[in-house]
Amino acid sequence: MSWTEERTATLKKMWESGATASQIAEELGGVSRNAVIGKAHRLGLKSRPSPVKANEKKKAAAKPAAKPAAKKPAAKAAPKPAARPAAPRPAPAPSGNNATPSQPLPNAGKNDLPKIVSVGPGGFLRQGPGDQQAPIPPAPPRRLVPAKPSPEIADKTSLLDLSEKVCRWPMGHPGEPDFHFCGEAVNPGFPYCVEHCGRAYQAQLPRGARRPPPPLPFGGPRVR
DNA sequence: CCCTGATTCGC
């Protein structure tokens, strides 16, 4: 699997959105977590809340010269059976990872959470309706798009077309050739259009009068 | 153990 414009853009978008390398790798498929991280670094984007690099001490005089290299050569003799043959079909498992629809109800109590930005199976962004990514004032009119992956979705809203102005509601399932996003004009202040806001933000009805089928994006677990 | 990202280095 090679790093096409599409895949690189997806990586970039997801990485900047706070998705973990694992999630990105899973979404892209055919690449390992390491590949994603490596590529991310090569792209220049980096760091973000990294659990490891949390410590940033200034040890200018601590160990300036000590730089032992060569670490792997010996381990070749007894390699671990860690096989990562790259699954062609990631098959989004609803049980394990992937963004759980953490129903961001606008009026569901005080939302003290600093940022609710999770990435769904399609790489779409979930976020509380309140915080609409403040920055990004300069929205240069993107006349030319990097080239669509296929003519099937040429006129549909792809991951790359997502902005704060279009509805991010996923249409279809990730991985499908025609997977895309709603793309309608958003309900101002929300990540979705008016129609999909109605789907995303269900009013909490009194007990007993609940609507049984909570329509979630992707229509629930994939049946295959 | 699991997870995370960072880094190295052979390819």
Added chain:
DNA sequence: GCGAATCAGG
């Protein structure tokens, strides 16, 4: 440029 192996912290 790529990514497995490895490292290192949570």
